[in-house]
Amino acid sequence: MSDKILELKKVSRYFGSVIALEDIDMEVNAGEVHCLLGDNGAGKSTLIKTLAGVHKPSKGEYFYEGERVEFSSPRDALDRGIATVYQDLALVPLMSITRNFFMGREITRGWGPFKQFDQDRADQIALDGLAEMGIKVRDPQQVVGTMSGGERQCLAIARAIHFGARVLILDEPTAALGVKQTSNVLRVVAQARAKGLAVILITHNVHHAYPVADRFTLLNRGRSMGTFLKSEVTREQVLEMMAGGEEMEKLEAELAEFTRSDEATA
Amino acid sequence: MSVNHAQQSDAEATNADERVREVSILNRLLSRPELGSVSGAVLVFLFFIIVAGDSGMFSPDGVLNWSMVSAQLGIIAIGACVLMIAGEFDLSIGSMIGFAGMMIAIPTMYWDWPVWTSIIFAFALALSIGFTIGTIVVRTGLPSFIVSLAFLFILRGLTIALAIMFTNRTIVGGVRGAAEGDLLAAAFGGEIGGWLFQWLADVGWLQSFPDGTPIITGIPMIIIWWFLLATIASWVLLRTKYGNWIFATGGDAKAAKNVGVPTNKVKIGAFMFTAFCATVLAACQVLEFGSAAADRGLLKEFEAIIAVVIGGALLTGGYGSVIGACFGALIFGVVQMGIYFSGIDSDWFRVFLGGMLLLAVMFNNAIRRRVTGAAQ
Structure with a gap:
């Protein structure tokens, strides 16, 4: 559990005169689910956007895999293996599961002007990727619009894992989900942990976070109230x-x- | 999908969600965007076979007649369709036809350029205008409806003004003579398969004039271009990663951007393709008729959009089919000529068009709800 992959030291972020984050210390290990808890306005969004490379810290240091980093863009962070699944999921409802899975990163076959999307192999990879997360899909050609909110969340997570995420940041993955769908999503989160990924789970629902989390970091009004092991707190x-x-x-x-x-x- | 996928998903079905229901072939067909226009085309054919079957509409030259009308619209509908799938509109298509035609005729007739140079010049101009429209749309974030409406007027005005300025007239003729022996000109204004029709006439399977020339001397290049563009556009949309990007850009530009699709480039490219299609049509018309007219292509942008919508595309982007749009154009051509052949007052054509458009939009809406399920 001491396989530290990501660390923030005294990170602050200001927007003009607004202090969004102040002196945040945080450590995330590979193979753990690190839960980021806080009420609305606590600074959760700013913190994950800082981790994801959207914002640069105004003060403080950001370490990733032992070295100090300054991401210039979310793409930069993604290329290093920090994938963020935002609430809008970046899925297109009118497109099929496979096409969504490979959107922007299509696998092709053939050469030159005749290079085409490798539909069969893509279908198989998408099916396998989802099956590995415990999601069964009948038809990878099914459009995403027909899937439930929980299934879409799982698809977005499976996609991030397939494309080499080492740190997975999930923004309120269980918001607006029913009980059963929530447990499906949390099961996928546990699967990701078992694969050795570091998962940062953002939520304001303790009941969703508690069963799956290893550690909690609490935020309140832009400040960290500390990180706790699950065994330390009820x-x-x-x-x-x-x-x-x-x-x-x-x-x-x-x-x-x-x-x-x-x-x-x- | 390959067979072993089907087997695998069957095996999984036993322990999968029990609420996943079997989707019938009918339902699968219903969720294809082309369905409406293909069945519409069948109905229209049946109607005119009954009403105008003996009027010469389905004789070889009748078929050629409505095929050409369909091809003219079909070519620009393909461009409009790709653009609509990418989530944008272009109202300047019609003006672009007039403009590009004039840009072929003026250099040829008044600056003594070889025709092939004029054609390349017109294409280069059209593509750069398409690039400009696209860039303005993505940079400013303004609706393409407004931006392209501005270009509808700019291009039409430019066409007339330039024609008056350089030639002092609004119709520039004589291009056909200048195009004699020009290979690139033949690629737009020529015909192919002449030997086949000559042979058919010699054997007696095709009617011929008293001097032995068949009533059809070949397939006009405009029809070839229609098929060629439809095939390429359809292949790109359905089989390549660029197609995936186009659907994704129109379906949800923000989502597409977040996963690394260059949505701005996709949109600009689609605007350029639309301009390209308009220029193909302009070149075919100029080289076929031998003249360019400043008012050519008037209102064609709306006809193209109607064909695309009848073809099953959603106005909001992300869904549609080039094949559907081609069938939409076919319906157009068949009805327009059918009304003429069957002696119905041609004013009814517009009534029919409006009605078709309304029906198609309502049908598409229902289809979209079916495709995306109740989750949307």
């Missing part, structure tokens, strides 16, 4: 540490108040 403690914790407690207290007053009037 689900409730994590929930409490997030800004949402107090709010939830308050809400529970209020709800209890309602019930009491209901009983009183009855």
Whole structure:
């Protein structure tokens, strides 16, 4: 578990006068699911965009595979093996699974002007890539628009893994998914970990994060509240540490108040 | 798909999601973009075989007649189709036909250029205008509807103004004489297969005039270009990585860009291809009729778009078929000539066109919902 692949040291990011991130320290190991938790506005998006090469740190250092890096673009980070699956998934609904899988990185056969997309081999690779993640697809020619949200998420993840990702950043992969689909996506996340990838999972839902995560980093208003091993904290403690914790407690207290007053009037 | 895929997916089906249902052949056919235009073409043929079967519409010269009308529209519909799949429009196609034609005729007739040089000159100009339109669209992010509308007027105005300036007239004729013996000119204005038709006439299978020349002397190059462009465009779209990029760019430009598709280049390339197709048509017309007219191609952009939409393409991009667009153009040609042959008042042609367009759009919408399922 000490196979450190990615590290941030005292990273800050400012947008004009706005402090989006301040003094973030973070370590991610190969073969772990590192969960990034925080309420809306905690700086999760800025942090992953910094990791993915969209933003450059205003201050601090970014180490990848032991060396200090400064990515000039997301493409740069991707070429080094840091793949980000954003919420829009970068899938085209009107195109087939295979065509989406290879979009922008088509495999071809033939030569010169007669070079063409190798449909059969691409179908097979897409099928195998998905099967490896535990997703069964009948027909790789099926259009992505007919797939469920969970299946699309899994497809986007399988694609990133196939094209050589070593660090997989998942932005709210379980948002807007049902219970069963969520567990499918989390299973794929566990598969990726088993393959030795480092997975950075962003979410504000502790219940989704807790079963699959190895470590948690909590963000609140642009600052890190520390990184915790799963064995060190309980689900409730994590929930409490997030800004949402107090709010939830308050809400529970209020709800209890309602019930009491209901009983009183009855 | 190969056989072993089918077997494999059958084996998997037993433990796959139980809600995946068998998709019937009919459903598969229904999700092809060409379906509407192919069945439309069949219906139109049946109708005119019944109504105008004995009017000469289906005699060899009748067939040639509506084939040429279809080919004229088909060539520009192919360009418009590729562009629409890439998610953009070009309303300047019609003006481009007039402009490119004039750019072949003026240098040939007034500057004494060889015809082949004029043709290359016109193509170079058209491609650079296509490049300009595309670049403006991707750089500014303005809707291509507006940008190409501007070029509709700019190019039409330029065509008339330049024609007046250099020749003092709006119709420049005499190109045919100048094109005598020019190979590149023959590639647009000539015919092929003359020996075949001569032989057919000699054997008596084809009618001929009293002096022995057959009523059809060959297949005009415009029809050859139509088939050639349709084949190449279709192959590129369905079988190459560039085709994948075109579909992806039109389907969701942001997603495509995020995975490394050069969407701007794809769009600019599609605009250039559209201009190329318009110039092919212009060259065929100029060299066939021997003249260029400043008003040529008027309203053709709309006819091209109608053919493309009848062919199953979505106005929003990312879905469509060149073969479908060609069948759309065929419907066009057959109906236009059929109405003429059957003696129906030709004003009805426009009514029919509008009706077809409306039907096609509603049909396509339903198809899209079917293709993308309820998830969309």
